[in-house]
Amino acid sequence: xxxxxxxxxxxxxxxxxxxxxxxxxxxxxxxxxxxxxxxxxxxxxxxxxxxxxxxxxxxxxxxxxxxxxxxxxxxxxxxxxxxxxxxxxxxxxxxxxxxxxxxxxxxxxxxxxxxxxxxxxxxxxxxxxxxxxxxxxxxxxxxxxxxxxxxxxxxxxxxxxxxxxxxxxxxxxxxxxxxxxxxxxxxxxxxxxxxxxxxxxxxxxxxxxxx
Amino acid sequence: xxxxxxxxxxxxxxxxxxxxxxxxxxxxxxxxxxxxxxxxxxxxxxxxxxxxxxxxxxxxxxxxxxxxxxxxxxxxxxxxxxxxxxxxxxxxxxxxxxxxxxxxxxxxxxxxxxxxxxxxxxxxxxxxxxxxxxxxxxxxxxxxxxxxxxxxxxxxxxxxxxxxxxxxxxxxxxxxxxxxxxxxxxxxxxxxxxxxxxxxxxxxxxxxxxxxxxxxxxxxxxxxxxxxxxxxxxxxxxxxxxxxxxxxxxxxxxxxxxxxxxxxxxxxxxxxxxxxxxxxxxxxxxxxxxxxxxxxxxxxxxxxxxxxxxxxxxxxxxxxxxxxxxx
Numbered sequence: 001x002x003x004x005x006x007x008x009x010x011x012x013x014x015x016x017x018x019x020x021x022x023x024x025x026x027x028x029x030x031x032x033x034x035x036x037x038x039x040x041x042x043x044x045x046x047x048x049x050x051x052x053x054x055x056x057x058x059x060x061x062x063x064x065x066x067x068x069x070x071x072x073x074x075x076x077x078x079x080x081x082x083x084x085x086x087x088x089x090x091x092x093x094x095x096x097x098x099x100x101x102x103x104x105x106x107x108x109x110x111x112x113x114x115x116x117x118x119x120x121x122x123x124x125x126x127x128x129x130x131x132x133x134x135x136x137x138x139x140x141x142x143x144x145x146x147x148x149x150x151x152x153x154x155x156x157x158x159x160x161x162x163x164x165x166x167x168x169x170x171x172x173x174x175x176x177x178x179x180x181x182x183x184x185x186x187x188x189x190x191x192x193x194x195x196x197x198x199x200x201x202x203x204x205x206x207x208x209x210x211x
Numbered sequence: 212x213x214x215x216x217x218x219x220x221x222x223x224x225x226x227x228x229x230x231x232x233x234x235x236x237x238x239x240x241x242x243x244x245x246x247x248x249x250x251x252x253x254x255x256x257x258x259x260x261x262x263x264x265x266x267x268x269x270x271x272x273x274x275x276x277x278x279x280x281x282x283x284x285x286x287x288x289x290x291x292x293x294x295x296x297x298x299x300x301x302x303x304x305x306x307x308x309x310x311x312x313x314x315x316x317x318x319x320x321x322x323x324x325x326x327x328x329x330x331x332x333x334x335x336x337x338x339x340x341x342x343x344x345x346x347x348x349x350x351x352x353x354x355x356x357x358x359x360x361x362x363x364x365x366x367x368x369x370x371x372x373x374x375x376x377x378x379x380x381x382x383x384x385x386x387x388x389x390x391x392x393x394x395x396x397x398x399x400x401x402x403x404x405x406x407x408x409x410x411x412x413x414x415x416x417x418x419x420x421x422x423x424x425x426x427x428x429x430x431x432x433x434x435x436x437x438x439x440x441x442x443x444x445x446x447x448x449x450x451x452x453x454x455x456x457x458x459x460x461x462x463x464x465x466x467x468x469x470x471x472x473x474x475x476x477x478x479x480x481x482x483x484x485x486x487x488x489x490x491x492x493x494x495x496x497x498x499x500x501x502x503x504x505x506x507x508x509x510x511x512x513x514x515x516x517x518x519x520x521x522x523x524x525x526x527x528x529x530x531x532x533x534x535x536x537x538x
């Protein structure tokens with residue numbers, strides 16, 4: 001049996017489509033349920049529903065053999081695991097955004113509000129820039145509007161929220177999309193189950209690219 | 212501060228668990244002694260300088276550091292292999308030695324899947340080189356995991372020479388090579404591609420490095436890998452692994468091993484074959500080892516060497532999972 005960690009919501013339903021095309025009886029993922037553990041009718045797969053940022057944790061500890069999660073979450077978690085496949089959906093960008101044309105006071109460190117504290121710290125450290133990273137849990141766009149920060153570091157999909165609040169993208173830093181990840185041990189000890197699945201997924205994704 | 216609390220990352224092992232721990236240790240002790248290994252108990256405190264330096268396999272941030280009374284920086288032993296290499300090179304005066312130990316090492320930086328105090332059982336063979344020596348060490352690793360009581364496990368074998376060989380031909384700078392290595396080690400094909408493109412590696416090296424994350428499985432991958440490179444060093448390491456595999460097959464252990472050329476362990480430490488023991492139900496390796504010729508030279512005597520360490524807590528966890536599955 002392969003155990004799969006998934007984030008509930010849109011990502012899970014995109015995954016369900018891909019899984020079904022790969023011959024997994026993942027139709028159960030599309031049912032409305034409050035259960036946190038679902039098993040396919042043939043007993044070949046078990047799905048765990050967890051918070052997106054917990055997907056790498058479940059996989060790193062080997063509780064789940066594989067998982068699907070956004071690259072942004074992976075960057076932030078820094079977990080020790082294998083990143084096997086770019087699934088291509090849930091595309092967005094991790095960006096620095098703020099008021100265009102406004103130069104922050106150079107006499108003090110740049111203030112950056114973000115959910116992605118570790119990633120932001122690494123980014124500014126790699127550039128040798130001092131930055132004050134301010135951890136927020138939601139509505140990041142509010143920070144520059146209220147003067148809490150100079151800029152924000154966050155994922156941007158359509159840019160609608162930014163525009164509605166008079167902000168714009170200052171810099172695109174990382175391309176983000178959903179990734180298939182695997183536990184380092186499970187990939188080897190369950191290679192007979194995981195590798196054929198990986199090959200099928202790769203085939204499905206390539207076929208989709210050609211269309 | 213409560214007097215009955217412990218710092219993060221360490222814990223007491225209570226009688227029930229300790230009994231299980233000792234039972235596994237007793238079985239391993241029997242194996243070690245029967246195979247001709249002799250026990251050592253290396254010192255728990257060492258000088259920071261023993262483990263420091265630009266090419267040190269242990270990161271300074273991973274060590275518990277204290278100042279000695281004379282002002283020297285000392286550390287809680289961070290690594291058993293270095294301690295054994297120091298002993299073999301500087302104290303034994305022989306051209307060969309087979310040492311083993313049951314000891315704890317300390318990792319200041321540990322997080323996630325690991326503890327800061329790690330109980331290890333390990334062996335180190337000094338003075339023997341070549342495919343036969345490697346096959347003997349890897350075969351013994353299989354024996355030890357069996358003796359410990361594990362049923363569902365494999366020993367996954369790689370070779371740092373394959374990666375090094377390709378790297379030499381790629382024209383990448385050391386910093387770029389390290390960035391690429393980290394991506395390959397995470398089997399991050401997307402990241403590997405981006406890093407290669409950014410740093411401008413040669414075309415053929417790019418193709419070989421991009422294939423690395425998927426070069427794992429049975430002995431067949433060794434033949435696949437041969438098509439990817441002309442580097443004499445890389446080809447020599449593949450030939451070496453084939454010889455090791457033939458020897459392991461002759462010993463009836465081929466079902467217990469697999470290969471992964473994309474396991475690119477620290478180059479500052481290992482010089483040849485590397486291997487990892489993987490048990491079902493435990494998300495992290497239960498055993499880790501490899502060949503580290505050149506490490507002894509740091510301590511004044513150039514001896515070829517290879518060895519491995521078993522993580523006792525992870526073995527116990529695997530045994531528990533085995534029992535749960537059977538019930």
